[in-house]
Amino acid sequence: MTTIAAFCDHCGEQLAGAAHDDCARRRELEPPRYCGRCRRRMTVQVTPRGWTAKCVEHGVLTSS
Numbered sequence: 001m002t003t004i005a006a007f008c009d010h011c012g013e014q015l016a017g018a019a020h021d022d023c024a025r026r027r028e029l030e031p032p033r034y035c036g037r038c039r040r041r042m043t044v045q046v047t048p049r050g051w052t053a054k055c056v057e058h059g060v061l062t063s064s
Contacts, residue, residue, distance in 0.1 A: 007038075008018070008034065009027070009041040010033060011036070012034035023032035031044050031063065032044070033053075038058060042061075050064055051063045
């Protein structure tokens, strides 16, 4: 089952009806800050080899 993101993972705002072009450009260089499914702020750890972002509700995302 695939869940579609309802929120921007960079700014945390709703995706519907809003332009997120700046957020998309920033996400090319930065890890996500918000969970796209529940809008919670995630714990992000950046290392020389990549990043991990953890949502307490939906688990861990990694750059690899």
